[in-house]
Amino acid sequence: MSITFLDNLQHYSSFxxxxxxxxxxxxxxxxxxxxxxxxxxxxxxxINSVGFRMNYILNGLRPNITLPSIRGE
Structure with a gap:
């Protein structure tokens, strides 16, 4: 965000x-x-849709959600 803003600022500096x-x-x-x-x-x-939920699922902080086992158990 700041890089784009600075680039635009340099672009408009001639005006x-x-x-x-x-x-x-x-x-x-x-x-x-x-x-x-x-x-x-x-x-x-x-954060709300992807990061927050995936952190809870992957860290096991929500034990009521079970991921499918890779070994098919």
């Missing part, structure tokens, strides 16, 4: 002299909050 500061400031604020919202939504989805 800083022509643009008014307030317009540039609002543009960067919108881009930054959008990137933060997208990444946090993805992390919430990943």
């Amino acid at each position: 800083v002299v022509k643009a008014r500061f307030s317009d540039l400031h609002n543009h960067l604020i919108i881009r930054r909050s959008s990137a933060i919202a997208n990444s946090s939504a993805f992390l919430d989805f990943f």
Whole structure:
């Protein structure tokens, strides 16, 4: 997220002299909050849907959930 933001900041830096500061400031604020919202939504989805459940299953913290045995027992 921060790498993309910095790359965009460098890309737009040639227009800083022509643009008014307030317009540039609002543009960067919108881009930054959008990137933060997208990444946090993805992390919430990943942790709640995949990571959290797989950690509990694989670590045996939920004994009521049984995985199929590899040996077919």
